[in-house]
Amino acid sequence: MALLISRRIFRPHFIFRKMTSSSESILLLVPHVKLKKNEGELYLMSERLGWMVGNKDSFNVSHKYSDIKTQKISPEGKPKVQLQVCLHDGSATTFQFVNPSGQAEQMADRDKVKDLLQLMLPKFKRMVNKDLEEKKLFLSENPQYRQLYMDLVKSNVISAEEFWSDYATQFIKQQQDTKNATQQDVGISASFLADIKPQTDGCNGGVRYLLTSDVMASIFRTYPSVKQKHLKCVPNKMTEEEFWKKFFSSHYLHRDKNINDTKDLFTDCGKQDEQVLRQDLTTAINDPLLDLTALNDVEDETSGTPSNAKINNIAHQNMIRRFNQHSILVLKASEQAAGAEPAVVEAAPPKRMRLQEALTYDDLDSSESNPNVQLNLCRIERYLNGPPTTVPSQAGVNRNGSSTGLAVDSNTFKSILGRWMRGGGDRYNPLDVLSSATAVTVLGELSIGGSLMRGPQPNSAIHLTSELQKELKELYVSLSEILKHFWAAFPPSTPELVQKTNRMIDALHKFNQAKLTPYEQKLIQASTSSEAENIIRPLRFQLQAAIRKHSQLSERRPLPRTVVSSM
């Protein structure tokens, strides 16, 4: 029985390094290597491998070790002796060894290369800045963030770190998501054992099993007891090959056998599995609707049709049990992979719910799901307390300003409401809602010629060139992004938040200098200054509001930086 294990070394990271073309030491040179029908020489150097056609002096093909994901070799017994290197980008190059002195030599050549590669590849296994990759990918996938990045980071308004930690919310979310649900693992095929078909090689009656690392992983995941056995035995007691040989000849694999053979290495694995199953029998049956043992209300010994008499082939029964067990274990293995948390037995859904579930027919339910969008609050307490109403005059009492403000507000509301309700005894009098003077003004505003009824202002209809428009949009986006973070830091109750406001205000100033002013210049060139003023005004207004707020704050509190108020 021969055994062949092709190893794969997984190294899914990229490496970006500068090409070095300095002189390298040649570690190994193998002549008679064919690549795509051309014969040539294979060079293994300190940092890369290369292949050149016999009479040339430059490499036709060269791969850096760091680019190589794995190497694969052709199975023994194939007429061609080959070695394949798979690269990270998915491509692969296959070298064929064609030493004229025979297959043995070819094999030797190949093995030399293989061993050396095996030595070299792990050295170049380096953790690349995976982060950088991800960020790059993210930016290329999200153009709006890329623009933001360009605007804010490239122009030094904020630092790149800040950008990634604070601004690219979507990115942060994405990362958290991946952190939470680490990539979904591929489940185990139910038929992995069937895939290891014993193949007879015609000549000497041996049986060969082909075992790939995938299958090995599947076996380990499905049968944890075998894995333990493997850990225990392999380096000390026997070689890898022996272990698998034993495994295949073991009764454990052949399900129709009885597992009570003491000589077998895997007997206790079988027993262990049995134990797990027993345990499951007592714990896992938690669905009242499926528990066959509890189905019948009155158990009667007389039932059991005579056809189900209890003389059966024990071997068959064992086999059937093994099938069930196998399926259960496969399922378990994939479950564990999916939810990384330790296997907590999920509480059975309450019986009543299960029953009701079984009774409801979706098509009979008339309740259309109401299309309300769920409110997604990240800080609930803020939603409940309402925004801190800081009236300018009250700015002095800040700490509990918000609460008093609230109290004031609620009082005013109450009084207003009271006024509404009071009119004419218990009766609600609509006349009390508005004072007549206000009503008249509002009506005036709303009638033709009033301020609210005026059409689009003529002077706002300047025609900006599309380029300028685009720039304006970008400015809006960037500014509002910074402002968002600025206001998010309010009230700055902790030192960190104070820090943040400071940073933001800096950023705002920078933004003003680096972005807004040049743009204004541009606008002035394109049109008149008053129009530019009009267009820019909202931006300026936002900016100034923030800066004013900040300066108010810093007046009250000695801040560790000098306020530049150059607006």
Next chain:
Amino acid sequence: MLELKRALDAKGHCLLEMPSGTGKTTTLLSLIVAYMKAHPLDLTKLVYCSRTVPEIEKVMEELRKLMNYYEKEMGMEQNILGLALSSRKNLCIHPSVSKEREGKVVDGRCYSLTASFVRARHAADDAVPICEFYEGFDAHGKEFPLPPGVYNLDDLKEYGQMKRWCPYFLARHTITHANIVVYSYHYLLDPKIAEVVSKEISKTSVVVFDEAHNIDNVCIDSMSVKITKRLLDKCSNSITILETTISNMKENDSKRLEKEYKRLVEGLRDATIARETDMALVNPVLPSEILEEAVPGTIRTAEHFVAFLKRVVEYIKTRLRVQHVVQESPAGFLRDIHTKVCIDRKPLRFSAERLASLIRTLEISDLTDFSPLVTVSHFATLVSTYTKGFTIIIEPFEDRAPTVSNPILYFSCLDSSIAIKPVFNRFQTVVITSGTLSPLDMYPKILDFHPVIMTSFTMTLARPCILPMIVSKGNDQVAMSSRYETREDTAVIRNYGNLLVEVAAAVPDGIVCFFTSYLYLETIVSSWYDQGIIDQLQRHKLLFIETQDAAETSLALINYIKACDNGRGAVLLSVARGKVSEGIDFDHHLGRAVLMFGIPYVYTQSRILRARLEYLRDQFQIKENDFLTFDAMRHAAQCLGRCMRGKTDYGIMILADKRFSRADKRSKLPKWIQEHLKDTNCNLSTEECVQICKRWLRQMAQPFSREDQLGISLLTLEQLQSEEMQKKIQQRAQGI
């Protein structure tokens, strides 16, 4: 509903076949409740019998929904009390007793805590443990009836916990005045239990037997006794215990024995007006058959009776020591027992009751050990009471293992009408219903009653959501059949395997397969393993197989459902007549296809079956073949019906046996399946079948919304009231 109403009006019995998932339970409940409200004098009570505990609980939840609706529409509390009753196992709330899983143990331990003598002892000596919940119930529970409402098993338990009353006895007490009682068939059909539980249910009740396709077997099982060698050995043990207890008691407290003797002399059957908790042992004979006579003198004293029992047991032991199969009538048995050991019929007849009385007198609190002896006493009583409709078969060994001596005495009831007759006679309306009752005319015959209404309903569907097919041959044209002659043929087995593999490759999610018997399942699985079919199957789906161990099967089932839920898909191999086929629903993705491999004929070589067939032929003029086919087809239909649980559900039904296409089999399928079974789909090969499946699945996979059903299989209130629809309904009603 119309039919049901007619039956209620006529105060007669009816037989209704309604496809599952079309609201059978709701229809029954709502109409009967409405009827009860409208005619409170004609109809006082609804007794709803179902088969399994989950079914019972489902009915209760339906009832709760109905009551909630009533309350919403009428705007007031409804004065209706609905109640589920189950065994102690499911209702006990005693901290330690309820931990037991086996029903018998729970019953035994309950008895040992609540029997009247135990409680009397407790009164004298506090150290004797009693059940505080029963005490609570006994002290207060009887005066305060349950407030109206719907009480499922869990609600009862909760209520019991709250009041510190025993829910089991509370429920049993409440049965008498509850409006709706939901429990298992056995409470009505099994005379042993019916006597205790259902004695006081009034005549003006409606009894509904849901999932009643197996009702004849339940009747027969409840009246049959099986005695093995081991059981007899245990009997001897318990007789020795009885003897020692009697002699002990004689020394210490001979008065009590005397009292019992006197009582028996006076012929008072139940002088002590047995308290409910003492009714642990009951007479297996139907109430009407019990003689109001004094217990005969030969077994009045305790010692005599024990000696008598001993003789009976010994006699049965000698009877078991046979080398060939014996079949005789109860009369023959009685004659033989009289000549051999001089036991008369009359004392035999009283043995069950006498044993109950003795055990009560001896104050034996642990009943579990005595169950074998109780079985024998039941046998003695039954054999001496019924001379017709029963047979005794003694088999020295099993047919399949003629070398292993395993003598068994079967006392088998042949006539299913015996047990159910009192039910038909007593209650004004009995409704027998199930998803699969075809052919309908068989049931009145075998149960010996005259229904006023007998109907099979079909479904109105907006799309063809079942696809029944008969696959008769494999791709190699070899006929597929589980016929006895060909069932071992590798070609047939391989063809079955290929069919399954191909279907597994084409059908998403869950597939359930049913085999004719467990033995057949085992042989097929092992040859599939040898042929590599299992490996092929595992490439597509996970494989789960029903075993004879119920717990293991439950585990497999749970994992099967998990596998279906997480999208891997799975195949479940199971057995017709098995527990899975009877109690588990595979709705929606859990059963997208059902395969029936072979026709699930009952094992025809069994002598009990032979005897029953003969009896049916002689008494009811039912041909053997007719009955066998009927039995096989109802089980096949039962299996097929597993995958359809509502109108939005859809599933493929594959009948893989050539013989299904014959008219006598086909016509016995329920109408709602027959309707969809096209002639063109009756003789398919594997390949054709898979092609049809694929096309159909593509059609079914289209989104199916509520709007598609409206007007066809789903009616809004306006549509229902529209003139056109009314006409249609009228027509239908006329047509039937």
